[in-house]
Amino acid sequence: MNTVAWTFAAIAMVIGGGCLVLIAWAVISQLLTPLDKRYEQVRKELLKRESPTGVVQISATPRVGVKADKVREIAEELGFVYDGDSNIHSRQLNFHRPLPGGARSTSGDSPTGAARTTSTATSTTPGGAPDHSAFLAQLASLTTDSSGTARVDLGDFHPRQHKELVRLADAHGWTYVHPDRRDGRAGxxxxRHGTETVTTNDEYFIKGPGIDELSRDPVAQRVATEAEAEFGVNPLSPLAYNEAAARYKADSRRTNRWAAVFTLPFLTLIVVALATGRLLGDGGTTAAVVVGIWVGLAALATLGVVGLTHAHRRRKANLAPYKQAYEKVAHAAVHGGHGISDRSAADDAH
Incomplete structure (x- = not known):
């Protein structure tokens, strides 16, 4: 029993020690950086995060040893005016400054493809109330991509408005999924309410235009009928999409569990082998216990590999009918549709 207790104590110490080393290294590397250089890093981050309308939001502690008061001082040196704190995910400091030339807007496709966004500037009505017409226009122009999501851009809105705009989007049929900052712009x-989304473990899910966009294309509609006859499912049906996405996510969770069953004992086996290998030379009961632990961990890792392989194959098989039907329709639309582009490569890169 002493050997077994020592083995598991060694595992705990190695894992815990590794975590402490990583944390300590991150803190020490910051502390070794001269304070003036950390201040300069904060200046650069403020300028990098600044939106086209002069609004910026930054963490209250962007660098180790740099407190909120110092961040405010640096921001004021750059001409920013402090607008107070917000605490959506963690404490953030809000600033703004007037820019020459006023605000500008940009538009374009997101890296995931069809989730188009339009940047919109903050304005007010004559009575002083926030004017949400530009934001509502953005919502009206959104098109979901193959993950079932669209990106809403908040880059030109003041951070204090973000929660209000999320509620406004929900009131107009769009459910918040998760934050998405790209190129320094919040979003x-x-x-859409009632739609399944696949934004994680999406390596084997469908890639390309969203079914909203495909449903408006005559070529896609015609080929969808053929695909339904061939594969037994209409890929443009929201119900079919939701069922396929929900099943894919359930299968992915099962696959992830089997991956953990393999990974944890496999890594533990490596640590144990390094820590207890010398005990094999003692022979007798000690060596037998060590070998027994090795065999048990190896058996668990083997079970994990078998389960992971089976779960992965099952996930692919369950998705296959819908995915094949979708790819048939998407291919026809991209090569013969009206203005539909192939975004699967961009999806893969993202």
Whole structure:
């Protein structure tokens, strides 16, 4: 029993020690950086995060040893005016400054493809109330991509408005999924009420235009009928999409569990082998216990590999009918549709 207790104590110490080393290294590397250089890093981050309308939001402690008061001082040196704190995910400091030339807007496709966004500037009505017409126009122009989401851009809105705009989007049929900052611009991914989304473990899910966009294309509609006859499912049906996405996510969770069953004992086996290998030379009961632990961990890792392989194959098989039907329709639309582009490569890169 002493050997077994020592073995598991060694595992705990190695894992815990590794975590402490990583944390300590991150803190020490910051502390070794001269304070003036950390201040300069904060200046650069403020300028990098600044939106086209002069609004910026930054963490209250962007660098170790740099407190909120110092961040405010640096921001004021750059001409920013402090607008108070917000605490959506963690304490953030809000600033703004007037820019020459006023605000500008940009538009374009997101890296995931069809989730188009339009940047919109903050304005007010004559009575002083926030004017949400530009934001509502953005919502009206959103098109979901193959993950079931569209990106809502908040880059030109003051951070204090973000929660209000998320609620406004929900009131107009768009459910908040998770935050999405790109190129220094704040935003979030949203999905239509009642739509399943696949934004994680999406390596084997469908890639390309969203079914919203495909449903408006005559070529896609015609080919969808053929695909339904061939594969037994209409890929443009929201119900079929939701069922396929929900099943894919359930299968992915099962696959992830089997991956953990393999990974944890496999890594533990490596640590144990390194820590207890010398005990094999003692022979007798000690060596037998060590070998027994090795065999048990190896058996668990083997079980994990078998389960992971089976779960992965099952996930692919369950998705296959819908995915094949979708790819048939998407291919026809991209090569013969009206203005539909192939975004699967961009999806893979993202």
């Amino acid at each position: 979030f991914l949203a999905t």
